[in-house]
Amino acid sequence: MPSDRTSAGDPARTLALLWRDPxxxxxxxxxxxxxxxxxxxxxxxxxxxEGLAAVTMRRVAQALEVVPMTLYTxxxxxxxxxxxxxxAVYARMERxxxxxxxxxxxxxxxAGENRALFEIHPWSAAVSTLRPSLGPGSxxxxxxxxxxxxxxxxxxxxxxxxxxxxxxxxxxxARAAIEASAARAADGRTDQQWWDQAGPLLARVLDxxxxxxxxxxxxxxxxxxxxxxxxxxxxxxxLARVLDGLATLIERGGPAGAGERPPAP
Amino acid sequence: MPSDRTSAGDPARTLALLWRDPxxxxxxxxxxxxxxxxxxxxxxxxxxxEGLAAVTMRRVAQALEVVPMTLYTxxxxxxxxxxxxxxAVYARMERxxxxxxxxxxxxxxxAGENRALFEIHPWSAAVSTLRPSLGPGSxxxxxxxxxxxxxxxxxxxxxxxxxxxxxxxxxxxARAAIEASAARAADGRTDQQWWDQAGPLLARVLDxxxxxxxxxxxxxxxxxxxxxxxxxxxxxxxLARVLDGLATLIERGGPAGAGERPPAP
DNA sequence: GAAGTACACAGTACGCCGTACTGAGTAAGG
DNA sequence: CCTTACTCAGTACGGCGTACTGTGTACTTC
Numbered sequence: 001m002p003s004d005r006t007s008a009g010d011p012a013r014t015l016a017l018l019w020r021d022p023x024x025x026x027x028x029x030x031x032x033x034x035x036x037x038x039x040x041x042x043x044x045x046x047x048x049x050e051g052l053a054a055v056t057m058r059r060v061a062q063a064l065e066v067v068p069m070t071l072y073t074x075x076x077x078x079x080x081x082x083x084x085x086x087x088a089v090y091a092r093m094e095r096x097x098x099x100x101x102x103x104x105x106x107x108x109x110x111a112g113e114n115r116a117l118f119e120i121h122p123w124s125a126a127v128s129t130l131r132p133s134l135g136p137g138s139x140x141x142x143x144x145x146x147x148x149x150x151x152x153x154x155x156x157x158x159x160x161x162x163x164x165x166x167x168x169x170x171x172x173x174a175r176a177a178i179e180a181s182a183a184r185a186a187d188g189r190t191d192q193q194w195w196d197q198a199g200p201l202l203a204r205v206l207d208x209x210x211x212x213x214x215x216x217x218x219x220x221x222x223x224x225x226x227x228x229x230x231x232x233x234x235x236x237x238x239l240a241r242v243l244d245g246l247a248t249l250i251e252r253g254g255p256a257g258a259g260e261r262p263p264a265p
Numbered sequence: 266m267p268s269d270r271t272s273a274g275d276p277a278r279t280l281a282l283l284w285r286d287p288x289x290x291x292x293x294x295x296x297x298x299x300x301x302x303x304x305x306x307x308x309x310x311x312x313x314x315e316g317l318a319a320v321t322m323r324r325v326a327q328a329l330e331v332v333p334m335t336l337y338t339x340x341x342x343x344x345x346x347x348x349x350x351x352x353a354v355y356a357r358m359e360r361x362x363x364x365x366x367x368x369x370x371x372x373x374x375x376a377g378e379n380r381a382l383f384e385i386h387p388w389s390a391a392v393s394t395l396r397p398s399l400g401p402g403s404x405x406x407x408x409x410x411x412x413x414x415x416x417x418x419x420x421x422x423x424x425x426x427x428x429x430x431x432x433x434x435x436x437x438x439a440r441a442a443i444e445a446s447a448a449r450a451a452d453g454r455t456d457q458q459w460w461d462q463a464g465p466l467l468a469r470v471l472d473x474x475x476x477x478x479x480x481x482x483x484x485x486x487x488x489x490x491x492x493x494x495x496x497x498x499x500x501x502x503x504l505a506r507v508l509d510g511l512a513t514l515i516e517r518g519g520p521a522g523a524g525e526r527p528p529a530p
Numbered sequence: 531g532a533a534g535t536a537c538a539c540a541g542t543a544c545g546c547c548g549t550a551c552t553g554a555g556t557a558a559g560g
Numbered sequence: 561c562c563t564t565a566c567t568c569a570g571t572a573c574g575g576c577g578t579a580c581t582g583t584g585t586a587c588t589t590c
Contacts, residue, residue, distance in 0.1 A: 005447075005451075011459065011463040012462070012463075012466055015463060015467060015470065019470045021470065026565075026566060026567090027558075027565085027566090028558045028559070028564070028566055029558075029565050029566025029567060030555080030556040030558095030567050031556085031557080031567085032568095033567080056546085056547065056548080057547085057548065058546085058547075058548090066568080066569095067568065067569050067570070068548090068549085068569095069550090069569070070567075070568050070569075072549075072550095073566080073567060073568075077548080077549080078549090128440070128447075130444055130447060130448030131448050131459060134467055139471065139476050139479050140476070142476075142478075142479045142482075142483065143475075143476045143477075143478050146478040146482050147478060150478060156481060156482050156485035156486065157485055157486050157489045159482050160483070160485070160486035161486075161499070161502045164494075164499060165499070165502065165503050165506055168437045168438070168441065168499075168503070169433075169434070169437070171437065172433045172434070172436065173433070175393070176433065179393045179394065180395070182270075182393075182395060183395030183396050194276065194396060197276050197277070198276040198277075198280060198399065201276065201277055201280045202280060202399055205280065205284045205286065210408075211404050211405070211407075211408045213408050213411040213412060213415060214404050214408040216421060217411050217421050217424050217425050218407065218425075220421035220422055220425070221425035221426075224422045229397075229429075233426075234426070234429060234430070234433075237430065238433070240510075241427075241430055241510030241511060241513075241514070242506065242507075242510055243510070244509065244512075245505075245506030245507055245508070248506075248509040249506070291537060291538090292536085292587075292588090293535075293536045293537060293585095293586065293587045293588070294535090294536050294538060294585065294587070295538050295586055295587095296586080297538070298539080321575085321576065322576085322578080323575085323576075331540095332539065332540050333540095333577090334539075334541080334580095335538075335539050335540075337578075337579095338537080338539075342578075343578090
């Protein structure tokens with residue numbers, strides 16, 4: 001089984017774990033040496049420090065000074081552990097109230113909060129959530145983020161669409177940023193060094209007449225940013241485009257600023 | 266080392282491989298039983314049929330009726346093999362000429378071509394490209410896609426920004442679609458069955474008063490699509506938003522349709 | 531043509547992974 | 561008190577990428 005997927009097993013067991021259902025903890029036998037939270041915290045700390053690849057059952061167990069198989073009495077498997085890790089960091093996200101401010105400001109804040117999540121916990125952008133985890137953290141996050149889209153005259157389904165679109169952009173951007181910095185870390189080379197090495201080789205093999213746009217735009221973009229991809233710039237550029245794109249939906253049927261109404265009570 | 270990363274080693278060797286530099290193939294010793302293309306094709310076929318996780322050096326070797334270590338005389342390692350796989354499918358993408366048509370039509374075509382790529386080769390959306398691969402396939406792809414953005418009055422850097430934004434959206438959407446269908450395949454349950462099982466459990470643990478928006482919007486969105494996430498709908502919704510977002514850049518300083526000029530000679 | 535060398539390919543081995551299974555000891559329920 | 565349910569340790573299995581070793585082949589050079 002690969003290592004970075006969530007939600008493999010029994011939904012009932014997973015939900016009970018996510019919500020820390022006390023009726024799901026055993027009533028007999030020897031006292032437990034750990035808690036689910038301790039396991040999750042250890043895994044999160046490990047992932048923060050050494051990346052998702054370092055989160056193996058063996059390493060988490062080692063951090064807790066316990067034998068690997070012991071973890072399986074707290075958590076059904078690694079997929080569920082990842083579910084719990086995600087929900088834990090969702091729960092701890094900062095959620096600034098932004099009621100009363102313009103919708104662009106509100107959505108910019110949501111984007112920023114999610115971007116901050118991926119900066120603090122880069123691994124969380126890489127986890128693939130097969131089914132939504134539906135833990136207390138993700139529900140609270142969803143509620144908070146929907147509030148930023150409330151009262152804009154959108155239908156229920158459109159609110160979900162817009163939020164999905166915005167978050168999907170932020171996650172894609174974060175993934176690109178993480179991959180770029182992982183590349184820098186993997187080999188010692190900086191982007192500059194890498195290009196200095198690859199550039200001349202590429203020039204020898206690539207016919208500039210055959211790919212005029214690629215050569216011109218590629219080198220212009222590379223020169224403007226000192227590297228092949230600048231996630232910081234891509235974020236601000238992309239967020240502006242996303243908000244403009246949502247604007248045509250939100251401000252339809254009226255001049256800029258229309259459609260804004262007080263949120264439902 | 267994890268399994269789904271590209272570009273680990275020497276850029277010179279990788280570039281020579283990508284461009285099939287004949288001076289890089291050995292001149293002495295016994296005749297080679299395989300070719301780089303044969304190895305790459307076997308890997309792509311395997312990935313298409315059984316997913317990226319099935320692409321192991323052992324499985325690829327098995328498909329070629331060869332011992333695993335033999336592959337290492339064709340390819341420095343698995344990361345480079347993934348680079349070659351990506352470039353190969355890029356090279357084979359359909360590239361419909363769309364000069365002369367409106368920019369929205371052109372960009373919709375680009376999005377569609379990339380979406381088709383991810384449908385035919387779902388694994389290609391999951392590969393994380395640490396550095397751009399710069400093979401003949403990806404350069405040709407880049408050139409073709411830039412052509413769709415040429416003549417719109419964008420600066421060189423803006424052309425790259427817009428393309429990155431568009432492709433990033435398509436890839437994010439494809440990843441979501443693939444994850445959703447992987448979830449369906451992983452356990453036998455359909456989305457409906459999963460919700461039938463998880464829904465009541467969630468209702469028991471979740472206070473609807475505490476999360477009014479989440480409950481209302483979540484169930485509205487779920488009901489509208491018969492599942493938690495409908496990638497088909499998200500694609501059309503998202504693409505419309507992306508194009509609207511790019512429009513404010515492309516059509517700035519004039520009415521709709523302005524900014525369009527014939528491409529540079 | 532002989533010698534030397536560069537190479538292809540097979541095989542074995544190492545250190546990782548997730549986790550199934552076994553067995554010993556412990557604390558609560560009846 | 562005894563039975564039962566549990567925790568935790570240990571071992572083991574089948575997978576992974578790939579380093580290393582050995583054998584035989586075909587080209588290059590003399």
